[in-house]
Amino acid sequence: MIKTIFAIALATIMVLPTVITLLPSLLLPAEGHGVQAQLQSRFVRIQDETFSAQTLKTGDILTVTGTLQSLVNRELRAWISLFSESTNAGNRWEFTARDPPGNVFDIPPQGTIPYSVSAKALEPGIYHVHTQLNVANVGPGLGPGQTVQVTGEPILKSIPWNNVIYQCILIGAGLGVTFATRPWQVI
Secondary structure (H helix, E strand, C coil): HHHHHHHHHHHHHHHHHHHHHHHHHHHCCCCCCCCEEEEECCCCEEEEEEECCCCCEEEEEEEEEEEECCCCCCCCEEEEEEEEEEEECCCCCCCCEEECCCEEEEEEEEEEEEEEEEEECCCEEEEEEEEEEECCCCCEEEEEEEEEECCCCCCCCCCCCCCCCCCHHHHHHHHHHHHHHHCCCCC
């Protein structure tokens, strides 16, 4: 009898902390997503991030606007994009416009630059989308982000085979030069 009471008491002592720890998550489930540690850069702050819609159909365009505030006393070279993650295997967007235009732009010291990025949804899913600012010699930073739901049929895009062939030719030429100039090395 004493052994049974002791075993029950010992089991209760071992299980009770686990139950107490798990109880809040069972009663109040939370949702979240993994985001890299560089959510906000120490060099540029992404402010007033605004999304044109929270629900889209495939083929619709999502526009993300905001401002980029430099926090340093030197000019920075940067390029802007969107970072998105989803629960499905998709995650397909086609960029249609960027402002500032072009791929790389300069942010003046302590300056503020308005931005806009537009992308067409190509595949249905639930996405968490962030503004992604890549600063040269620093790395990426993400805006706060928002969940966007895309419905509809997937839009299939043709593969630009001329680009694939061009890249294969460049890789082949690079390998050819490497092997031609180093015939004595064992691979």
